[in-house]
Amino acid sequence: MKKTLIIPVRLSKKFTQLALVFALLLPFQTCNASIFDDLLNWLSPLWATSEIEVAEPIATTAKFSFELVDMDGNVHTENSAQDKYLIVNFWATWCPPCLKEIPAFVEFYNNHSDTVEILGLNYEGVDFEAVTNFKERFSVNYPIILFAGSNEVEYAKFGDLVGMPTTLIYDPSGELLHTFIGEIGIEELAQFIPLELVTE
Numbered sequence: 001m002k003k004t005l006i007i008p009v010r011l012s013k014k015f016t017q018l019a020l021v022f023a024l025l026l027p028f029q030t031c032n033a034s035i036f037d038d039l040l041n042w043l044s045p046l047w048a049t050s051e052i053e054v055a056e057p058i059a060t061t062a063k064f065s066f067e068l069v070d071m072d073g074n075v076h077t078e079n080s081a082q083d084k085y086l087i088v089n090f091w092a093t094w095c096p097p098c099l100k101e102i103p104a105f106v107e108f109y110n111n112h113s114d115t116v117e118i119l120g121l122n123y124e125g126v127d128f129e130a131v132t133n134f135k136e137r138f139s140v141n142y143p144i145i146l147f148a149g150s151n152e153v154e155y156a157k158f159g160d161l162v163g164m165p166t167t168l169i170y171d172p173s174g175e176l177l178h179t180f181i182g183e184i185g186i187e188e189l190a191q192f193i194p195l196e197l198v199t200e
Contacts, residue, residue: 064174066154068119070143071131078174081117085193086170090161092124093134097183098165102138104185109142116193118142121155123164169193 068076078086089105091098109118120140122131126148135144145151158168159179167180169192177192 064157064170064176066157068121068145068151068154069149070119070145071128071135072143074143076117076119076143076145081170081172083172084115084117085172086168086174087116087118087189088121088158088168088170089118090121090123090158090164090166092122092164093130094124095164099138101165101183101185102140104189106139106141108186108189113142120144121151121158122146123155123161 065078066076070076087105087108089101091102093099105118105120109116120142122144124147126146128146131144131146134140147155163181165181165183167184169177169180169189171177180188
């Protein structure tokens, strides 16, 4: 039986309208990254908010575990991030705030991959080639995981989404520290990861 992707999110009318606008911009993805960036910057006032929403941590079990397979076939579990802070970012190619925050994740991971693990969980209909091209265009250097196969069940272990993007930060013991809903940057990441871990 063919499965239909149903994303468990409750989105505002404004967010839905922005998603539609951005869907109309998808043909421009064939442009180079700088032109596409200019389009995002031009539209950014439409979705900009004065504050990032910080949700209360979702309750997790003491033995939180997951097993995700990335686009390269590598398996990631709670043990893969042992002794590291884990950042789990739910994103989609049609989500403007998701695209705006990706350079921050790339920079953060480039500088701190020895103490931080980032997993990018793509949450949309699977198009391997499109996401691969997207990774290359934005120089994504952390693992990207698609909502397909065994990953579908594993996504649910991180709780229900109430908006996109959503970023979860776990400490090295696997305890969920904070849930962000909306675009974040390096300053927000550094608030919940000890400063000594993010100094050059």
